[in-house]
Amino acid sequence: MSPALLTELRHEIASLCRQIASGQRSFVSLISLSESSRTAAESYVYVVKALEAEPRIGKVRARRIMTDIGIAERCNIGSLTAHQVEQLKAALHS
Numbered sequence: 001m002s003p004a005l006l007t008e009l010r011h012e013i014a015s016l017c018r019q020i021a022s023g024q025r026s027f028v029s030l031i032s033l034s035e036s037s038r039t040a041a042e043s044y045v046y047v048v049k050a051l052e053a054e055p056r057i058g059k060v061r062a063r064r065i066m067t068d069i070g071i072a073e074r075c076n077i078g079s080l081t082a083h084q085v086e087q088l089k090a091a092l093h094s
Contacts, residue, residue, distance in 0.1 A: 012041035013049070020053040027054045028092060031077060031085050043078030047071055047088075054092075065091045 001009070019025040027050055030042060051062040066073065069087045071080070080088075 009040055009044060012039070013045045016041050016045055017049060017053040020050060021055060023055065027051055027057075028089055031080060031088055035078065038078065044076050046073075047075050047077055047080065048073055050077060051088075057092075 016025070016030075020027055020030070030045075030050055033042060035043075048062055048066060051057055051065065052059055054062075057065075063073070065088070066075075069084055069091065071084055071088075
């Protein structure tokens with residue numbers, strides 16, 4: 001990827017995280033998207049970054065949830081398995 005494309009992708013990821021933090025989008029809606037309907041930013045954002053942006057979840061809780069499920073800290077949303085998505089949804093609704 002060219003530097004310009006990477007910069008644009010970083011801006012889109014930051015915007016996505018701001019939307020989650022402001023309540024315009026939820027983390028659950030993000031992970032629920034089908035692989036074919038995700039944008040590049042939605043696929044490449046780290047799970048931990050998007051999870052931390054969720055208003056009621058901080059850095060410690062985000063990492064605890066991910067550790068309990070077995071998700072690596074550098075895992076992207078697009079790399080999640082269907083089972084991990086379901087476990088994340090269950091963890092956030094408990």
